Structures are given as C-alpha cells and as structure tokens.
Amino acid sequence: MFGSPLGGNVARTTSYKVVIPFYAYAAVSFLVACVLLLGSGDLFQGHWFQPRLLAITHLMALGWATMIILGASHQLVPVLIENDLYSNRLAHLSFALAAAGIPLLVYGFAVFNLGWPAQLGGTLVLAGLLAFIANIAISISTSKRENVHAVFVFTSTIWLLLTVSLGLALLFNFTTSVLTRDSLHYLALHAHLGMVGWFLLLVLGVGSRLIPMFLISKYTNPRLLWAVFALVNSALVLYGLFFLYARNAALDLLPALLVLVALLLFAYYCRKAYVERIRKKVDDQMKVSLLAVALLLVPTLVLLALIAVLLATRGDQARVVLLYGFTIFFGWLTAMILGMTFKTLPFIVWNKVYRHRAALGKMPSPKDIFSHPVYKAMAVAYLAGFALFACGILLSNMYLLNTGAAALLAAAVLYNWNVAKLLAHKPLKQ
Amino acid sequence: MNHSEESKALVDQAYEGLKFVDDPEVGLNVVDLGLIYELDVNEAEKKIVCLMTFTTEFCPMGESILANVTESLKMTVPGYTPEVTVTFDPPWSQHMISDAGRAFLGGY
Numbered sequence: 001m002f003g004s005p006l007g008g009n010v011a012r013t014t015s016y017k018v019v020i021p022f023y024a025y026a027a028v029s030f031l032v033a034c035v036l037l038l039g040s041g042d043l044f045q046g047h048w049f050q051p052r053l054l055a056i057t058h059l060m061a062l063g064w065a066t067m068i069i070l071g072a073s074h075q076l077v078p079v080l081i082e083n084d085l086y087s088n089r090l091a092h093l094s095f096a097l098a099a100a101g102i103p104l105l106v107y108g109f110a111v112f113n114l115g116w117p118a119q120l121g122g123t124l125v126l127a128g129l130l131a132f133i134a135n136i137a138i139s140i141s142t143s144k145r146e147n148v149h150a151v152f153v154f155t156s157t158i159w160l161l162l163t164v165s166l167g168l169a170l171l172f173n174f175t176t177s178v179l180t181r182d183s184l185h186y187l188a189l190h191a192h193l194g195m196v197g198w199f200l201l202l203v204l205g206v207g208s209r210l211i212p213m214f215l216i217s218k219y220t221n222p223r224l225l226w227a228v229f230a231l232v233n234s235a236l237v238l239y240g241l242f243f244l245y246a247r248n249a250a251l252d253l254l255p256a257l258l259v260l261v262a263l264l265l266f267a268y269y270c271r272k273a274y275v276e277r278i279r280k281k282v283d284d285q286m287k288v289s290l291l292a293v294a295l296l297l298v299p300t301l302v303l304l305a306l307i308a309v310l311l312a313t314r315g316d317q318a319r320v321v322l323l324y325g326f327t328i329f330f331g332w333l334t335a336m337i338l339g340m341t342f343k344t345l346p347f348i349v350w351n352k353v354y355r356h357r358a359a360l361g362k363m364p365s366p367k368d369i370f371s372h373p374v375y376k377a378m379a380v381a382y383l384a385g386f387a388l389f390a391c392g393i394l395l396s397n398m399y400l401l402n403t404g405a406a407a408l409l410a411a412a413v414l415y416n417w418n419v420a421k422l423l424a425h426k427p428l429k430q
Numbered sequence: 431m432n433h434s435e436e437s438k439a440l441v442d443q444a445y446e447g448l449k450f451v452d453d454p455e456v457g458l459n460v461v462d463l464g465l466i467y468e469l470d471v472n473e474a475e476k477k478i479v480c481l482m483t484f485t486t487e488f489c490p491m492g493e494s495i496l497a498n499v500t501e502s503l504k505m506t507v508p509g510y511t512p513e514v515t516v517t518f519d520p521p522w523s524q525h526m527i528s529d530a531g532r533a534f535l536g537g538y
Contacts, residue, residue: 216524218524351490355497
C-alpha cells in the first residue's frame, strides 16, 4: 500500500459555483416549457413543424436537458475519468454563452423569425458548447486512466458538436442558401444526431457508471458496454449514410433495430446491476431513474411503428412523429433528469454548505435537505401527465392533452420548488 | 509503534468514534463501509495514524469525509495529533463492507 499525505490525494471537487447555475437554468426552462405546453394541446393534433412546437422542443432539448447535462457533467466527468476538470473558467464561459443564446433561439422559433435573434442565439449556443467540449476533451486527454464511460462521454460531445453545427447551418439556410436542399429536408438528421448521438450516448455512458455506483452493485461488464457503444455509433453512421445517399424508410429499420438491441443490452446491464446490488433499499430518486431506463425503450418502439406506418401508408404519420418526440423529451430524458437531479444536486449543495463544518452528528444528510413528500407528488404528477398527454396525442383528444399538460406543469412547479429549497438551504444552527 | 495495552485501547476508542462518521451518500459509517484500512497509535510522537480510502478516487464527498474522520480522531483520542493518509491501493471494493454494514444495507 502507498498513500499520500493528508489531503494530497483527495479530489478537488468541481466548484458548486460552476455547477449550480446550470441546474437553476434547467429548472426554469422546464417550467417555461410546461407553461408553453399547457396552451399548445391543439398543435399536437396537426403537423409537427409549427413555431411553438419548435420553440418547446428546443427549450426542452437545450434549456432543460442539455443545460442540466452540462452542469452534471462538470461534476461527474471528473468522477468518471478520475481526473480534475481542466478549467472552471471554460465552464463559466460555456454557461454564459449557452444561457444567453437559448432564449434568443427559442424566441426566434416561437415567433418564427429565423433572422438575427435565432441566428445569434444559435451561434452563442454553438460557442458555449465548443467551450464545454474543449474543457471535457482536455480533461479526458490529461487523465491517467481510460475507461469505457469516458469514451461514451467524449464521443457524445462529438455528436453534439455535429448536431449543433448542422442546426446552425439549417438556421442560416432559412435566410441564405448554405445547403444543397431546404432546411426541412435535414431536420430528421439534425434531430437524430442530437437525440441518439448526444443524449442517448451520454446517458448510457454516465448511467452505466452511476446506476451500479448508487446501488453499490458488484456487477461490472465493460465488454457489454463496448458492444452497446459500437451498436449505437454504428446505427448513427448508417443512418447518416442512408440519409445522405439512399433515402428510404425501409433502410431506416436497420439503424433503429441496432439502437433497439443496444437498449435491450443496456436494460439487461441495469437489471443485473440491480439484482446484484448490496444496497437493498432503493430510494425514490433511483426508482425514477430506473423507470427512465425502461422508458428508453418506448421511443424506439414508437420509431419502429413510425417506420411501419411510413412503409404501409405514406399517409398521416404526424401523430406518430409527435408522439416519438414527446416520448423522448418529456419521457425518458425528463424521467432520467427528475431522478438524477435529486441524486446529485443535494450532494453539491451539501458539500457547499457543510464541507468545512466537520461537526460530527450535527449535520443533516444530503437526502434530508429536500422535501421527499414534494418529490413523491412530483413523481406522481409527472407519470400521470406523461401517460395522459401521450394518450392524448395518439387519440387526438384535447381533454387528455390539456389534463396531461396541466399535470406536467404541476410536476415542473413541484420540481422547481424542491430545487429552490435545495439552493436556498442554510446550515442548521448548532 | 508501541502496541501497549493503552495503545490498543486508544485504537479501539478511535474505531468507536469513527463509527459515527458516515459516508453521506451511502448513509453507512466509514468503518463498516471498509474505508479505514489501518489505524495505529504512535505513542512516542503522540500521533494517531490512519490509512483510509474512498469508494471512488474522485469521490465528490471525499473532502468532507476526510475532514470528519480527522475531526473524529481529534475528539476521541485527545492529546494525539491525527495523521490521515488517503490511498487507492488497493482500491475500495464492495467486499470490504463489514457484515454489520451489509446487514445495514439490507444485504442479508
């Protein structure tokens, strides 16, 4: 055995000042997206290419999911790669640029003015993500160890770069011809690079580390994770090639099936980790996160149904497309975030407040500094809202759409209440 | 190291104190979690020497666990200076959790 002097080998945790703004921004974005959703039920009975739906989609994708993932990544990537974050300044810069760009972009979509507000917003978002990617890339390159989780994270940032670059090109293409075809043609490619390359790959990479870690599970299987990695990336490359050179709905079945196999393997991995866990009592946050793993399969099955509809009818597939997008952004991504927020943020706040207060036995534990009844109510409202709204899309039923949207808004309010409670936490008097 | 009866008693005392220091995420104390590799008393230098680890090398809670371990040693073995060293060789694994720890986590 060998060690190091007191404190010499102890990780320098990423500062809460870096991480907390991302969480706060994401919480507000989720709330605003749910407010917009509440008045948009009728839009889910028509075509998906509508200004308000584009605004909600980008608010969910960038303001909610990407911002919280960026924030959590600054905290979790050092744990995954076993190295310090390269630069807090780059992290602050990435927040400032993305935080300024997202409202401009969303506003541009909402009023369908794809001129300067949206273009400036998109450029700022791209600049912010470049700062993030540079920070992560340098942190990984200086790490002493390589592991499959870090490779997932790094590869996902490459897909993110491609997604946002293409998105920006599409935006400029609305006003100036920069691509060979119109922007609508490329939207499916832009969306799938983001949903599969960025969100899915990152969630698989981080989840495969965190789920066994939080369950204290004996199960590890890097070979299986490498197989998942190869399947998802092969699917993305094939999809891109088919999209550009052989546009045919039947061909899209192959990448969709590769992703489905990858998700089934990941679900198997999580199940094994769950079965072989030492920590038998699973908390509510982990339950919601594990539910999100099951929800991963829903959009893939909807996608397969969509391809089948396209092949069979060439007719009205708008509802299935809307359901597909909804099950991704309001389904598994949101479920994963609702669960993981309260597995990560309480520790970040706890570290901020109590790290230097080594007063034994007089500190609350991290899980005690947010409200569990509110969390349970949020989980119930979310599940009800998700199920009702999804059924409303399928049945074109306004009552279900409005009730579902109201329940999702209630979930967002409760989520924000608990996040605000956490962020306002002050040390207990001793 | 002088392993007198008094030293052994001090080490036992220190272990009992450390059973009140929890890993905040797991909710289990650092002794039963298997984070304490060695604990010894150097009577000549009036030091209490602790070799410990964390569940993962970049444990976000590491700094606070370390502070609490140091504070606990100061309180339970007064007059001795704590000297805490963190090592990741060998790395922590689930096998290091004590039977009492497994029972606490519901392992049985």
